[in-house]
Amino acid sequence: MSPRQTTDTAPERDALITMVRDFAAKEITPVVEELDSTERFPEEIYARMGELGLMGITVPERDGGAGGHVADYIAVMEELSYGYASVADQCGLVELVGSLLAGYGTQEQKDRYLPGIISGRTRCAYALTEPGAGSDLGSLATRARRDGADWVLNGEKIYIHNAPVADVALVLAVTDPGRRKRGGMSMFLVDVDTPGVERGYREKKMGQKASPVGGFVFTDVRLPPTALLGAEGSGFGAVLSVLEKGRLGIGALANGISRAALDTASEHAVSRHQFGQPLSDFQSVAFQLADMAVDHQAARLLLEHAAGLLDTGRTAGPACSMAKLFASEASVRNTSRAVQILGGGGYIRGVPAERLYRDARITTIYEGTSEVQRLIISRDLVRRRG
Ligand SMILES: Cc1cc2nc3c(=O)[nH]c(=O)nc-3n(C[C@H](O)[C@H](O)[C@H](O)COP(=O)(O)OP(=O)(O)OC[C@H]3O[C@@H](n4cnc5c(N)ncnc54)[C@H](O)[C@@H]3O)c2cc1C
Incomplete structure (x- = not known):
């Protein structure tokens, strides 16, 4: 197929x-x-x-x-x-x-x-985060002002995936400071070779090392009218339109790491012998493997349920937040368990468990932190009771 x-x-x-x-x-x-x-x-x-x-x-x-x-x-x-x-x-x-x-x-x-x-x-980039605006996109400071038919962009973005290598960036900027999230933000397609666009440093990260992350500085960047994506003021709505799918994507990414951790830990537990028996014969190790499998499967079911809601056009926000929250935290748990089951080897560079542990950690932070997901879930619960 x-x-x-x-x-x-x-x-x-x-x-x-x-x-x-x-x-x-x-x-x-x-x-x-x-x-x-x-x-x-x-x-x-x-x-x-x-x-x-x-x-x-x-x-x-x-x-x-x-x-x-x-x-x-x-x-x-x-x-x-x-x-x-x-x-x-x-x-x-x-x-x-x-x-x-x-x-x-x-x-x-x-x-x-x-x-x-x-x-x-x-190579593309999606540039929302700023030094003063992470979870709270309402405090965005990057500003695009009209100048004749053109726009002039000023501001700074940080922690942007692909910024060090991107050809084009989708940049969220304030176009009406009086309205901000309520129609005062717009999205721009910025060719990174435009004069006034400066790539910042490339960050040294804990994990996911092949995903380059860095910043952009925009100084009087002149953009043609055709750089505006969608209508003026539609930028925050555009961000919201892909938020839920984005969260499920990161939840699924976390769950792939989780499954890799389960597989490497299981393989080690059956092949490594101590005290004359495989590690998997020790109940404390076997039960950890069981918990890892449950975490992975539960995350997958939450993700599939939320995806089904999105695919059939139903309300999916809280379900997507639950899936992202659970899958990312399960991935952090499972990679930590894998390191423990591998023993000293789990702490050594070049051993998959060590890399998986580092790769998992960001999943509870980007695409909405765990705390932001809990806010969405709890607000929905309270709203239903109110
Ligand atoms: C590797 C990597 C890749 C990234 N890629 C991109 C990208 O491509 N594009 C992009 O735009 N951004 C990207 N980001 C940025 C990422 O989305 C932000 O780091 C994330 O949204 C959190 O924002 P912050 O770091 O400013 O933390 P903050 O918002 O300052 O939060 C710090 C802590 O406070 C908590 N907190 C904040 N507000 C509340 C609240 N209301 N209630 C309870 N707790 C709260 C948070 O949960 C967190 O624990 C990336 C970051 C990293 C590290």
């Missing part, structure tokens, strides 16, 4: 999963330790993902995407992340930027950017 077909049925989705699992095993797993140690941007893997139709999975076929469901997207994210979370991260980024271009772009903007982004040749 081609992954470019819509996968309405379980057998079609199973075929998609088999294809991605095979790709991850043959083309990601063999280079993962090299990518973790060199922090190289693996262009060749992204070009292959473009060829296989693994970029822009829910982007409509008429816009060059795979035209799939959110359920397809999360299945692909888990499989890619089982191979390496940084690779899944790139798929998630293209999914968000591609969806925003498909949903809000003019035909000219789509023609200009989408083919390159979905084929994995054009």
Whole structure:
């Protein structure tokens, strides 16, 4: 089955999963330790993902995407992340930027950017976070002012995935300070080679080392009217339109790490002998493996449930928050358990458990922290009682 077909049925989705699992095993797993140690941007893997139709999975076929469901997207994210979370991260980024271009772009903007982004040749970034605005996007300070027909952009973005390598960035800026989140923010397509755009430093991160992260500084960047994505003032709405899908994507990425942790821990527990028996014969180790399997499966069910709500157009916000919260925290738990089961070896560079532990940690922070997810879930509960 081609992954470019819509996968309405379980057998079609199973075929998609088999294809991605095979790709991850043959083309990601063999280079993962090299990518973790060199922090190289693996262009060749992204070009292959473009060829296989693994970029822009829910982007409509008429816009060059795979035209799939959110359920397809999360299945692909888990499989890619089982191979390496940084690779899944790139798929998630293209999914968000591609969806925003498909949903809000003019035909000219789509023609200009989408083919390159979905084929994995054009490197994109999605720039919301600022020094003074993380969880609280309402305090954004990056400002775009009109100057004749043009816009002039000033401000700073930090912790932006792909900033060190991006060709184009989707940048959220304040265009009406009086309205801010209520129609005062707009999204701009900024070619990174435009005069006045400066890439900041590349951050040294704890994990997901092959995903370059850094900042942008915008100083009097003159943008043509065609740089505005969607209507003036639609920027915050655009962010919200992809938020839930983005959270499920990161939940699924976390769950891929979780499954990798379970597999490496199980393998070690049955092969390593101490006191004359395999580690897995010690009940304390076996029960940890059981808890890891339950965490992984529970996360998958929460993710699939939320994806089903999104795919059928139902209210999905709290369900997506529950899935992202649980899957990311389960991934942190499972990678920590894997390190423990591996013993001293789990603390050594080059051993998968050590990398997985570092790769998992960011998943409770980006795409909305665990605390933000708990706020959304609890506010929904209170609203229903009120
Ligand atoms: C590797 C990496 C990649 C990233 N990629 C991108 C990207 O591509 N694009 C992008 O725009 N951003 C990106 N980010 C930024 C990321 O989305 C933010 O770090 C995240 O939203 C949290 O914001 P913050 O770091 O400013 O933390 P803060 O918002 O300052 O939060 C700090 C702590 O306070 C808690 N907190 C904040 N508000 C509340 C509240 N109301 N109630 C309870 N607790 C609260 C938080 O949960 C957290 O524990 C990335 C970050 C990293 C590290």
